[in-house]
Amino acid sequence: MPNVFNFNFNFMLSRNNRLDILMLQGFLFFSLYLNAQSLQYIYPEFIQNGKVLKEGTFGGLSAPQFSEVDINNDGIRDLYIYDKIGKLSLTYINGGTPNVVDYSYVPEYQSNFPSFSAWVILKDYNGDGVEDVFAYSSIPGIPGIEVYKGYYNDENQISFIQNELSGGQFNILYYPGSSGNNNLYVSSVDYPAIDDIDGDGDLDILTFNIAGGIVEYYQNQSVERGFGRDSLLYVLADRCWGNFFESGISKEVDLSNNPEECALNFQSIEARSNIHAGSTLLTIDMDNDGDKEVILGDISFSNLNLLINGGSPEDAFMVDQFINFPANSLPVDLPLFPAAFFLDVNNDGHKDLVTSPNLGNDIGETYNVVWYYENRETNENPSFEYIQKDLFVEDMLDFGTGANPVFVDWNQDGLMDLVISNKSFFVPGGMRNARVYLFQNVGTPNIPKYELKDDNLWKLNQYSQNAWRFIPAFGDLDGDGDLDALIGEEFGKLFYAENIAGPGNPMEFVAPEYAYHLIDVGQISRPQIIDLNQDGLLDLVLGERNGNINYFENTGTVNTPVFSPEPTNNFLGKVDTRGMSQVTGYSAPIFLEIDGNIQLFAGNEEGKILRYTDIEDNLDGTFTLLDDDYGAIRTGREVHPAFYDIDNDGFLEMVIGNIRGGICFFKTDLKSEITGAITISSNLQLQLYPNPSANLLVVDVNNAFTPKKIKIYNLAGQLMDDRRYAREIDLRNLAQGIYVLEVVTQRGVLRKKFLKY
DSSP: OOOEEEEEEOOOOOTTOOOOSOOOOSOEEEEEESSTTOOEEEOOEEEETTEEOTTTTSOOOSSEEEEEEOSSSSSSOEEEEEETTTTEEEEEEEOOOTTSOOEEEOGGGGGGSOOOSSOEEEEOSSSSSSOEEEEEOOSTTOOSEEEEEEEEOTTSOEEEEEOOOOSSSSSSOEEEETTEEEEOOOOSSSBOEEEOSSSSSSOEEEEEOTTSSSEEEEEEOTTTTTOTTSOOOEEEEETTTBTOBOOSSSSSOBOOSSTTSOSSOHHHHHHHGGGOOOEEEEEEOSSSSSSOEEEEEETTOSOEEEEEEOSOSSSOBEEEEESSSSTTSOOOOOSSOEEEEEEOSSSSSSOEEEEEEOOSSSSSOSSSOBEEEEEOSOSSSOOEEEEESBTTGGGSOOOSBOOEEEEEOTTOSSSOEEEEEOSBEEEGGGEEEOOEEEEEEOSOSSSOEEEEEESSGGGGGGGTTTOOOOEEEEEOTTSSSSOEEEEEOTTSOEEEEOBOSOTTSOOOBOOOEESGGGOOOSSOOEEEEEOTTOSSSOEEEEEOTTSOEEEEOOOSOSSSOOOOSSOSBTTGGGOOOOOTTOSOOOOEEEEEEETTEEEEEEEOTTSOEEEEEOOTTOTTSOOEEEESSGGGOOOOSSOEEEEEOTTSSSEEEEEEEOTTSOEEEEEEEEEOSSOSSOOOOOOTTEEEESSSBSSEEEEEEOGGGOEEEEEEEETTSOEEEEEEOOSEEEOTTSOSEEEEEEEEETTEEEEEEEEEO
């Protein structure tokens, strides 16, 4: 976490004060970070269904994989989670309270872990007391296993350095074959078992054959060759470990009648194995006889299958199976493709059972994704009792798959609320459950607090089978003084919902209409409503799946917008959010005014935020990439940012939604152009007349200030107009009331109140 220094300033401005900033009343609080782009995690309070969420903004879980590890070298086993869908490392510190699930999410340790792509297992292979990492290969197109050696850095934090593995062209594990060395194959879909199978102290590997169906046993011969546990020297010791065959057609596996033979001969296996698509393995000695049983998950089913080993540590032979495991409790029923993990969750000294989906996409369960079974016996003879399906997730904001936040003052009370949409929740049978949520800010201008008020805005859930992944944006499209809504969706079109509440009233919408102006950007429309060309008319900016940004110029009027179905520019700023070697970019654009200039912040598929400048008067040109990884933070894939000064300290906060279905909040060092509560004061450098005014307002600014833009806000702090500076402003489209006119100049911001009658 970066160092933070707090300063308090009281600006006392006099008639002769030449400070060209807004006259502030009271104190201005802000944080100064040592790094100009440092971002600090913050955790606003969220209330859902009357419950304060302890881990509300921790970002969601989708396909978590679990490992025990002492992260901070305090002698207590902490928790490492790799989320397969989010491709993200998550770090939890264990408080160590006996018989209690006592973990605290500490994201500051996440950067100590390398980037991974499919599966991760932490095990201490060399016996030095520090967990090492076995992970799927990061080399595109090369399946295999990478190894990272763990150590503690000078701050007693676990860190890793990749092992230099010999034997082949790539830095992955190899084993000797009949015609040279072969890479030790593990599919990106599967989850292997890395364990001491033969009981000699070093770590062996069980993984499904490249064609599937049978498990191959790779024996580590480090001990046998006199190296202790220090080396990783693998040989293929058994082509059909346990002598069973998994077809993927039935929940039951085929067991052999002969301890010396595979359940099927290899010719039959090769003929049938193309139907097998993925499996997960967990090895446990369930009966304390020295050999390993297997808990098996399959991509085709929602159950776990326990296979009983009637052989020996050196020669496994599966003799029985229990297809609904655990048999003495509520069996696992986790659609689809469950993986099992063996770790002490509640600090009682006994390793428990945790299961989660192993899919790399969102067609399986998206909320009840961590089934927790407490071990009521011992590690030598475990007995698992079902506790819950939503371990950790119960205290998070988790919207299933995807989260797209946007700030808006829904009830017009001057506090910015939060609207969050998702792609969908899991529904059996391939159905969808896409929703938009309203979290009302029930806090104060300085301390926000968000409470769930509506879990189905605009009743968009009714369209979930034909349109999903709703992404809302707000702006006064019809010029009546209140904010309307556009909602993007999976297939690139837009819903339009007109707000009929009138200025200053809580939002009230008519039923949304589909296919607004017949706009269609292909897949995944992510809208922002903004006057980008600064002509006084609100334009549309849409991100999309391909990673480009589409600009639709408004050629109508303030009250009657006109947009062509085809974008004015479908490659705005030449922005491309795709990562290296990626075909999709999932661009999520947000244009902001920073220090009087427009900047673009664009989320992408990799989970990065790209930052661009040189935008004004350059809509047909190329924007300048200022930062290809703003803040260098990781919250998961397909990120969607939103910004607002939620604590009224003069600096913007950023909330990021991600594919895991959650959100994370950050304090930024970006100065806010306007805070959540407008402060009103006179400024002798700015004159407005006539004031009050009915139709035309004249704006006079001291020429030394060089005015650039004009913004008009209502007293709730809502932006009503945003245009290039002009000396005369037409007020006919504003409702009667009191407003604040803001002039953005090269030397600062000037504001003054006026009355429209």
